Amino acid sequence: MKGPLDTDPHVLPKGLPVPIDDGACRHLRGMEMPSFSLPSTAAHDVNLADASRRNAVFFFYPETGKPGALIPEGWNEIPGARGCTPQSCAFRDHYRKFKKLGFKVFGVSAQNLDEQMDFAQRNKLPYELLNDSDFRLTKVLRLPTFKFGSKTFVKRLALVAAGGIIEKVFYPVFPPDKNAELVLEYLRAK
Secondary structure: OOOOOOOOOOOOOOOOOOOOOOOOOOOOOOOOOOOOEEEEOOOEEHHHHHHOOOOEEEEEEOOOOOOOOOOOOHHHHHOOOOOOOHHHHHHOHHHHHHHHHHOOEEEEEEOOOHHHHHHHHHHOOEEEEEOOOHHHHHHOOOOOOOOOOEEEEEEEEEEEEOEEEEEEEEEOOOOOHHHHHHHHHHHHHO
């Protein structure tokens, strides 16, 4: 029988499988961020190269949940799939610390822009979510993906970029609700 945890995307159930480092992000460190734009939940486009020249954190997530909607059967068994809402909310809760260190924060997923806008508003996100529903950025950076049902999702990861270059990669990310803290630890130690 399904319980309340099966519908609350803010809660990470115990016993989630831990993703392993399959090497799919080893090529990213030292790469330039591409010079094209993605649509933003702030109703404008964000040029990735421009944003990364000025110190930015980009965290990637598969898809945020919707309150009251059941978590799809089998989703929790995919290592790293569950936890988009806790990851996003942790970046929200630590946003001022990133800003104080001089870093902008962007969440990125292939989820449709209307759903991203609803999620950002509902969770009062102070940063922008960027839409990569055509997988343009995912393909250029050769980011790891996985299939679930008929859809493709970007695996959870985070990038720190400065001067237009990716300088640090966090992959795999687990647990997702601690990703923001780990990125902050790295930034403070720089």
